[in-house]
Amino acid sequence: MQKYGISAGQIIGMMFWTIMGTAVISLPVTIGLHAPRDAWAAAVLFTIGGMALGLIVGALANRFPRKDFVVYTQQVLGTFIGKLLILVFLVWLFHTIGLVLWQITNFVKLSLLPETPIAPIMAIVLLPSAYVVYDGIEGIARSSQVVFLPTVIILFFLYLLLIPDVNLQNLLPVFEDGAANILRSSITPLAWAGEIMFLIFLAPSINKINKTAKYSIITMALIGFGGFIGELFYTGVFGLLRQHVSNPFYSLIRYIKPTAFIERYDILFVTINLLGNFVKLSVFLYVFVLCLSQWLGMKSHRPLVLPSSVALLFSTQYFVSSPNELVLFLDNVFPLYTIPLLYGFPSLVLLVAVIRGIKG
Amino acid sequence: MAKKVLVLLAIIPLLLLPGGCWDRRETEDLLLVDSIVFGKPNTGDTGQYRVSFITTRPSSGGGEQMGASGEEGTAQAATQWEVSSYGTTLEEAIRKFSIRSPRYVYLAHNRIIMFEEGLAKEGISQAVDFLLRARGTRLRNYVLIVKGDTPDLLTSSPQFEDTLAGELYSILETSVGEGDYYYPSDLNIIAQGILTNGLDPWAPFIETFSTDQASDSSADQPVIIRGTALFKADRLVGYLDAEETQRFLLLKGLSNAGYYDIEINGRKLSYRYEQAKVRRRLTVEDGRVNVSFDVTLKGLLEEIHFYSxxxxxxxxxxxxxxSAKAEAALLGTVNRCKELGSDALGIGRLIHSRKPEIWKEYSKNWYSIYPEIGIEINVKAQIAGTALGTKPIVPKISE
Structure with missing residues (x-):
């Protein structure tokens, strides 16, 4: 369906922010609930899980090069089961896009526009993503490439400024939170890492499709490292207080000591967040409309962009009612169905394809 | 063409976002709070809170104005404005003020949070919790404890800056790295101290002092940072004076510079250390933990009152x-913290981080175990030189 070839830098940029976009908002909170001192350990399990899934995605991409996941799933599992599983995935995806949209909107509302009703913010956040998705994968890939490097450099710069405030004593004693709590804190991040599975849908457009596994591993290593450093900083700077702030990353940036040159760094965080989440929302929406169009047997995803966006706009407002409710949901419910779906679905397709000896 | 029009139409709502949409507030509509003081009124009504704001009077914020002749510039200094509001909750007190303020009370540029002694003695956890929830508050806001009456403080005049908050902020900022008699504590440090077992909060304390003993006017009473206020959990339990603060900061690793004056056989000597290393060690003897501070000081002889x-x-x-003098002084500070029952030095956290298995037992009853913990101070003071002089100036007649 798509002719544009995505380069290595573009796919890594896309997947980096696809996972990291809301991870920087929500994961520090859910991880901190269970293992505030050993939070960095959650990043290790997150990376291992994501890399393992990346290998499965790479194997599928190698087995079915230039073929769409929706098509070969039906070939491997049979039309009925294939369509049913894709439908389940679509329902999950629609709901998750809603959660993503709500998180971005809620952040904008809390940090920038407290008086503005949530609906107009949602519309404004969704509009650029809908536009770029309508244009196709090329627009998303190119904008991801543009966004990736400056945002990562700014993030690095912000962390550098915080080094004097890091108290490594706050990380001691190591592993005091206990193995059970560390594992518990890793569950929600593991669900997030599952989003590397979206590479399956983008793989047919990747220039060097045989390197899909390598790209996913590089992406997960980058995100894992970012998460590891982030968690070290949250605990190093805030200690146990990290459990009490609603957005540790935002609080961290606001904590940077003002200098004569720059007094406030908040806007840098807001910029990174909005740019990164623009990429995230665009990739999610693109995968949704692409998948739906293929599921419905349509030739193009474009007619679905506007209706899907409008449907999201209306339904998202009813998905979540408060930030605390969302945190509890992400901590207790979201991983329960997300991990089996995102890890299990591609694994099942690969397993059956190997057993049945089906190749693309 | 139609596509271009659609794109242009799509851009219009995006422009609303930087504009602020429903939230549009011009700078001149904001009351930029410089400092907040939380306290309790002296009326005996213990259920009431007093919240005072120190701001710059909006009309005076214009900066320099030209004289009528146009030749001479007359600087119009921004004038400080203090206002207090009362309520049964902190939120109510602030709300009451917001209602009568013609401007939006804006806390995002606040720099200093002060707790009045009375409230601090009762506990500051509710106020800290309130501040953490409040939109705009930054964890970097410096925290000060006000010893004495808040009204005195509010009417006292800054000496070098336009506002009291500006003056205090500058004093605290310049103290960092100087290792003198105070070190800023912020909302993050205070909140962590309240939450963390084995670590109590601390903050510099201020009081007004009179430059003119004959004057009763509080306007003549500038504010001075006197030392450090120590907390036990969230309650103020006492103060360290300036000298004790210097030692306290040295033991916490927050200060690298300080002075010791000694007298040997009636001959005075002043030593300034400019490098300090503090190594904290734990030893366990018969199941009891002892803490040792190994302090190495390196400095210069700044003043010598004898020929040598x-x-x-x-x-x-x-x-x-x-070394002996420093050891005694540092131990005196440790004992003062113990006397007050405040573990602001973080002895408990040290045990927790190094000996977690022992801490499991200690943490159950830390405040009663803390005074019994053996603390040893070993100081190695090194004289690196005699500043820029070599021999002291001694009048020839005495030779």
């Missing part, structure tokens, strides 16, 4: 005397 060619032997002897 400062031979190696004499330097060694002076170093020994200085």
């Amino acid at each position: 060619n400062l031979s190696k032997t004499e330097i060694a002897s002076l170093e020994k005397s200085l």
Whole structure:
């Protein structure tokens, strides 16, 4: 369906922010609930899980090069089961896009526009993503490439400024939170890492499709490292207080000591967040409309962009009612169905394809 | 063409976002709060809170104005404005003020949070919790404890800056790295101290002082940072004076510079250390933990009231005397913290991080175990030189 070839830098940029976009908002909170001192350990399990899934995605991409996941799933599992599983995935995806949209909107509302009703913010956040998705994968890939490097450099710069405030004593004693709590804190991040599975849908457009596994591993290593450093900083700077702030990353940036040159760094965080989440929302929406169009047997995803966006706009407002409710949901419910779906679905397709000896 | 029109139409709502949409507030509509003071009124009504704001009077914020002749510039200094509001909750007190303020009370540029002594003695956890929830508050806001009456403080006049908050902020900022008699504590440090077992909060304290003993006017009473206020959990339990603060900061690793004045056989000597290393060690004897602070100081002799060619032997002897003096002073500060029952030095956290298995037992009853913990101070003071002079200036007549 798509002719544009995505380069290595573009796919890594896309997947980096696809996972990291809301991870920087929500994961520090859910991880901190269970293992505030050993939070960095959650990043290790997150990376291992994501890399393992990346290998499965790479194997599928190698087995079915230039073929769409929706098509070969039906070939491997049979039309009925294939369509049913894709439908389940679509329902999950629609709901998750809603959660993503709500998180971005809620952040904008809390940090920038407290008086503005949530609906107009949602519309404004969704509009650029809908536009770029309508244009196709090329627009998303190119904008991801543009966004990736400056945002990562700014993030690095912000962390550098915080080094004097890091108290490594706050990380001691190591592993005091206990193995059970560390594992518990890793569950929600593991669900997030599952989003590397979206590479399956983008793989047919990747220039060097045989390197899909390598790209996913590089992406997960980058995100894992970012998460590891982030968690070290949250605990190093805030200690146990990290459990009490609603957005540790935002609080961290606001904590940077003002200098004569720059007094406030908040806007840098807001910029990174909005740019990164623009990429995230665009990739999610693109995968949704692409998948739906293929599921419905349509030739193009474009007619679905506007209706899907409008449907999201209306339904998202009813998905979540408060930030605390969302945190509890992400901590207790979201991983329960997300991990089996995102890890299990591609694994099942690969397993059956190997057993049945089906190749693309 | 149609596509271009659609794109242009799509851009219009995006422009609303930077504009602020429903939230549009011009700078001149904001009341930029410089400092907030939380306290309790002296009326005996213990259920009431007093919240005072120190701001710059909006009309005076214009900066320089030209004189009528146009030749001479007359600087119009921004004038400080203080206002207090009362309520049964902190939120109510702020709300009451917001209602009568013609401008939006804006806390995002606040720099200093002060707690009045009375409230601090009762506990500051509710106020800290309130501040953490409040939109705009930054964890970087410096925290000060007000010893004495808040009204005195509010009417006292800054000496070098336009507002009291500006003056205090500058004092606290310049103290960092100087290792003098105070070190800023912020909302993050205070909140962590309240939450963390084995670590109590601390903050510099201020009080007004009179430059003119004859004057009763509080406008003549500038504010001075006197030392450090120590907390036990969230309650203020006492103060360290300036000298004790210097030692407290040295033991916490927050200060690298300070002074020791000693007197040997009636002969005075002043030593300034400019490098300090503090190594904290734990030893366990018969199941009991002892904490040792190994302090190495390196500095210069700044003032000598006796003639000496400062031979190696004499330097060694002076170093020994200085080390003994520093050891006694540091131990005195540790004992003062113990007396007050405040573990602001973080002895408990040290045990927790190094010996978690022992801490499991200690944490159950830490405040009763803390005074019994053996603390040893070992100081090695090194004299690196005699500043820019060599021999002291001694009048020839005495030779």
